[in-house]
Amino acid sequence: MSISTQFILNDQDIQTNFHPGILILDFLRQNEKLMGTKEGCREGDCGACTVIIGELANGKVTYKPVTSCLMPLGELHGKHLVTIEGLNLPELSPVQEAIVEEGATQCGFCTPGIVVSLTASLMEKGSEISRDSVMRALSGHLCRCTGYRSLIASETHLLNAVDNATGTDALLEKGFLPGYFRKIAERLNKIPSSSKPDGVVEDFLIAGGTDLYIQENKAIPDSPVTILNLRQELKEITRKNGYISVGALTSFEEFASHSDILEIIPEIEEYMFLIASWQIRNRATIGGNIINASPIGDMTILLLAMNAHLVLQNGIGTRTVPLTSFYKGYKQLDKTNSEVLTEILIPVPAKKTRIHFDKVSKRKCLDIASVNLAVRVEEEDGFIEEVGLAAGGIAPIPLHLKKTCSFLKGQIVSREIMEDAIAVMQEEISPITDIRGSREYKRLLARQLVIKSFIRLFPKRLSAEEFYEKY
Ligand SMILES: Cc1cc2nc3c(=O)[nH]c(=O)nc-3n(C[C@H](O)[C@H](O)[C@H](O)COP(=O)(O)OP(=O)(O)OC[C@H]3O[C@@H](n4cnc5c(N)ncnc54)[C@H](O)[C@@H]3O)c2cc1C
Ligand code: FES
Ligand code: FES
Secondary structure, three states, X not given: OOOOEEEEEOOEEEEEOOOOOOEHHHHHHXXXXXXXXXXXXXXXXXXXXXXXXXXXXXXXXXXEEEEHHHOEHHXXXXXXXXXXXXXXXXXXXXXXXXXHHOOOOOOOOOHHHHHHHHHHHHHOOOOOOOHHHHHHHHOOOOOOOOOOHHHHHHHHHHHHHHOOOOXXXXXXXXXXXXXXXXXXXXXXXXXXXXXXXXXXXXXXXXXXXXXXXXXXXXXXHHOOEEEHHHOHHHHOEEEEOOEEEEEOOOEHHHHHOOHHHHHHOOOHHHHHOOOOOHHHHOOOEHHHHHHHOOOOOHHHHHHHHOOOEEEEEEOOEEEEEEHHHOEEEOOEEOOOOOOEEEEEEEEOOOOOEEEEEEEEOOOOOOOOOOEEEEEEEEEEOOEEEEEEEEEEOOOOOOEEOHHHHHHHOOOEOOHHHHHHHHHHHHHHXXXXXXXXXXXXXXXXXXXXXXXXXXXXXXXXOOOHHHHHHHO
16 A cells, blocks of 8 residues: 655654554664654553654644654644654753653653653643642553552652743744744645545554554555544544534543533533553554453443443445444444544533442553543432433443433432442343452442442432441
8 A cells, every 4th residue: 555644753754654554663673763652562551662753734833752762654644743752952952851850760761751741741722830730640651560649749840940931932942942843834744634534444444543553563564454533523523413522533532622522511521530541542443442342441431321322334325223222242343344434423412410330440640441431410409300320340341220210310419329239230130250350349349339429419318328338
């Protein structure tokens, strides 16, 4: 397949006919001999391969960090790829300085990726340097040598060093980024747009690639691929006919920072800390999470509770299916091979609706769930008018807890009702023992997550103490 991919690598214009499915990591190290981007796990877990991707929209370039071990080269068309080498200045940059000051270079192997992520967090428009921003930047970096203390402590040095200059323009003004960044928007503008996928589904349909590359890493570079992310129209979030329409290619981060989503799920950014890492959330798409059909897919569980519907496109025809009936068995979907998920429709909830998502995993950040749970509840003085409840890790599919919802609808929330609801739920779920815990443990987790969620949603009606008393 010879499709030309044109982009800017640091300060250099690139035009290549390499297979669009090869990994950016391999392109950088094997072809460009840029060895600062390290290869660790090749599975998105360690962060050593982090690079920054700049995208042009409305004359401005927005930068975000991603793991280069899960992103196809073909998706770089029209973009700016920044590696650690492209961030170097004649002197140490503020991030490098802060790391040196705190003795946070640690094993050394991970340091370039960490510098890249921390720099990306300074490049965010309107960002503030805080413990949270540093934690978010570090969330995709696994350390097995020393720990995170001195890295987190670099926050104070960063604050002093950059003097609150955040955002690309401010960093450039202070000389904290190489000057070539100034001309990037102009240069990207000159790259002709690439031919878009024509709707024909080739062997591999790549969205964010964060599941697919882990499953098919070896096969993709030898196969025809369709890079869905070249279809910008599949990234839009709009309101229409009582629904919030979310383009299937919307990334987790784009979803969580959109005003329409923040309005209905005010705590969505807090939930993001429980899901993957900043780099992965910049790549992972909502559509990919649904189609991958993992029984513990976090966004899928949230969307099940919100009664989302899916728009599937086959050529020019489309059909809409409820997410609650989409999963037929383990990784079996109500979808043909030639259908592409284009849109997720979330009914706009009534004003009094509240939503809660929670997850238990072995690690707090960058880990998949042992059990996760989402609740949507519409209530008046404790009387449940509508409820959506879904859980993962307790069945072969992401499970809509239909029977538990039917039981709860029309009830007034109390400890007794919650105990009865949990008994119904225990009948509905069928967890198995696996690496993430025994089936008994998962039953316990599901119970605790229901209790925790309802205490959060009904703090005047339920308290943790009354549940402790019993157990
Ligand atoms: C380090 C790491 C941590 C992770 N942590 C979490 C986590 O905490 N929670 C979680 O839920 N997931 C997690 N994941 C899994 C993954 O990031 C998500 O499932 C993500 O949503 C997958 O989306 P994607 O766009 O990357 O899908 P891809 O990998 O591109 O695709 C997945 C599958 O869906 C198909 N597909 C994708 N989009 C479409 C479409 N629009 N129409 C038809 N088919 C499509 C692809 O062909 C492929 O078969 C993690 C992954 C990694 C690597
Ligand atoms: S090599 Fe570990 S995240 Fe890419
Ligand atoms: S910094 Fe590399 S393993 Fe700790």
